[in-house]
Amino acid sequence: MRRVAVLGTGHSNYMFRSEKPSTELMSETAMEAIIDSGLMPGDIQAFLMGNAWGAFEEGQSTLQSYVANEIGCYNIPATRLEGACSSGTMAVREGFIWVASGFYDIVLVGGVERATALPTPLATRVFVTCADSLYEWPTGFVYPASFGMLAHLYCRTYNIPLSKLEGIMACVSVQSHEYALLNPKAQIHKKLTKEDVLNSPMVATPLRLHNCCPFTDGSAAIVLASEEFAKKLDKRPVYIAGVGQASSGRISSQSAYYPRIRSREVSSRQAYRMAGITPEDIDLCELHDCFSIASLIAAEGLGFFEYGTAGDAWEKGNTRIGGKIPINISGGLKAKGHPVGATGVGQVVEVTQQLRGELMEQGRQVEGARYGMTDTMGADGVVTNIILTTEK
Amino acid sequence: MEYRLPFRQYNKALRKNKLLGLKCNDCGKITCPPTMACSKCAGTNMEVCELSGNGLIVTLSTVYVAARGREAELPYTVALVELEEGPWIMGNLIDIDPRKAGMDLMGKKTALSFKVCPADEFSAGVAAARPAFCVMRE
Numbered sequence: 320m321r322r323v324a325v326l327g328t329g330h331s332n333y334m335f336r337s338e339k340p341s342t343e344l345m346s347e348t349a350m351e352a353i354i355d356s357g358l359m360p361g362d363i364q365a366f367l368m369g370n371a372w373g374a375f376e377e378g379q380s381t382l383q384s385y386v387a388n389e390i391g392c393y394n395i396p397a398t399r400l401e402g403a404c405s406s407g408t409m410a411v412r413e414g415f416i417w418v419a420s421g422f423y424d425i426v427l428v429g430g431v432e433r434a435t436a437l438p439t440p441l442a443t444r445v446f447v448t449c450a451d452s453l454y455e456w457p458t459g460f461v462y463p464a465s466f467g468m469l470a471h472l473y474c475r476t477y478n479i480p481l482s483k484l485e486g487i488m489a490c491v492s493v494q495s496h497e498y499a500l501l502n503p504k505a506q507i508h509k510k511l512t513k514e515d516v517l518n519s520p521m522v523a524t525p526l527r528l529h530n531c532c533p534f535t536d537g538s539a540a541i542v543l544a545s546e547e548f549a550k551k552l553d554k555r556p557v558y559i560a561g562v563g564q565a566s567s568g569r570i571s572s573q574s575a576y577y578p579r580i581r582s583r584e585v586s587s588r589q590a591y592r593m594a595g596i597t598p599e600d601i602d603l604c605e606l607h608d609c610f611s612i613a614s615l616i617a618a619e620g621l622g623f624f625e626y627g628t629a630g631d632a633w634e635k636g637n638t639r640i641g642g643k644i645p646i647n648i649s650g651g652l653k654a655k656g657h658p659v660g661a662t663g664v665g666q667v668v669e670v671t672q673q674l675r676g677e678l679m680e681q682g683r684q685v686e687g688a689r690y691g692m693t694d695t696m697g698a699d700g701v702v703t704n705i706i707l708t709t710e711k
Numbered sequence: 712m713e714y715r716l717p718f719r720q721y722n723k724a725l726r727k728n729k730l731l732g733l734k735c736n737d738c739g740k741i742t743c744p745p746t747m748a749c750s751k752c753a754g755t756n757m758e759v760c761e762l763s764g765n766g767l768i769v770t771l772s773t774v775y776v777a778a779r780g781r782e783a784e785l786p787y788t789v790a791l792v793e794l795e796e797g798p799w800i801m802g803n804l805i806d807i808d809p810r811k812a813g814m815d816l817m818g819k820k821t822a823l824s825f826k827v828c829p830a831d832e833f834s835a836g837v838a839a840a841r842p843a844f845c846v847m848r849e
């Protein structure tokens with residue numbers, strides 16, 4: 320296997336109600352990544368794109384092919400990856416494998432979603448099409464309820480009073496909003512207090528509105544290239560050190576592990592093993608905080624904290640810059656936003672910029688970081704992880 | 712290879728208040744809702760069995776914001792129940808006030824009933840039954 324580098328990156332503003340259609344959203348950041356790499360569209364050999372629900376949002380399937388044509392990458396293979404909220408990271412991992420294998424030298428990876436084109440009740444219905452439609456959707460199951468059930472089970476399993484967990488979950492949202500204020504591309508630029516979270520309307524017990532990420536429009540893109548090719552360019556390369564991906568069955572089938580997510584443990588261990596490192600080596604992480612309880616479960620599943628203890632880390636500031644492991648310094652899904660198909664690619668862009676030291680001006684640089692990790696979880700347990708590094 | 716217990720058969724039985732599962736002839740594990748391979752040993756030597764429908768509430772959440780088409784049911788409680796034969800299954804809790812459904816219900820015994828979910832344009836015309844659990848008073 321060859322080493323694979325991230326060259327240029329592109330990242331749109333994350334927002335509500337984008338006036339641009341997905342083709343334009345995706346094409347703009349794709350071109351941005353190509354230009355940032357010092358390349359031309361004709362240099363791109365293949366395009367991989369994450370997108371979950373284009374057909375529902377805009378009546379547009381097969382976006383990837385139109386985007387390739389829009390940006391002048393004529394007749395290259397363009398492939399869409401769909402794994403709900405993991406779609407974008409799946410595209411990154413796939414691109415890594417294609418370049419690592421030697422089949423291609425330069426691959427463009429992107430992700431896009433325009434979720435706010437849908438009214439909220441329909442968006443909620445469309446998002447829950449990734450749940451088990453035969454055996455679990457009939458209950459009226461929605462994703463906030465999935466994580467609501469996990470929150471109650473988390474309390475019971477680790478013997479944490481619900482009121483204490485509610486306070487911890489509020490801290491998670493407060494931190495994300497604070498960092499998003501420093502991120503010009505974030506969807507929500509609004510300071511949030513613990514009281515704001517605890518007084519927001521109930522969505523699915525015990526999760527309130529401010530325990531939930533928003534619906535988001537946005538796109539992100541990166542160019543991946545072989546190490547040999549990357550060395551010819553003067554851009555400071557960031558390498559993909561490890562990748563992981565795992566799937567799961569319907570929620571009820573995960574009984575033996577809940578509230579742990581087995582597929583996350585499988586996926587992240589693949590990534591650590593490939594990178595030859597352990598969770599202690601990770602200097603920052605962008606993880607899947609679709610709901611604030613999800614942050615705790617993810618941070619523990621990735622091996623950063625003992626099970627049942629991640630809340631202490633958020634409360635004591637150990638997940639901030641300068642803490643044990645800075646988490647979601649972009650603002651996370653909660654406040655940076657969650658444009659489903661783009662989310663994982665956006666996380667890789669964020670970690671790449673952190674590792675290159677490009678966020679000093681924004682006042683949210685994690686200094687001296689050598690290893691950064693991303694984590695996304697789609698549907699009931701489609702988990703993908705990428706570890707990036709500046710190490711040669 | 713055909714399913715030993717396809718959705719159609721499972722759904723039909725549940726509409727008669729009968730909960731069907733699969734018993735593995737190799738390892739003895741009960742799988743419910745059904746899958747093609749045994750949830751423990753991945754073998755396919757399984758036979759259809761009827762489950763008691765009795766179980767314990769593992770966890771729950773009361774929904775206040777529904778997906779399109781389900782608003783009239785609000786608020787409602789979704790739960791994971793551990794059946795006495797072992798597997799977990801997702802269902803709704805009935806005979807309770809969803810607004811008051813909290814962690815104190817976790818561990819409570821349940822008995823099986825069912826409700827039918829109306830089909831919408833994304834569900835292939837299938838009106839699927841789902842377990843609706845009555846919480847037993849002690």
Ligand SMILES: [Zn+2]
Nearest residue numbers: 735738749752
């Ligand atoms: Zn078996």
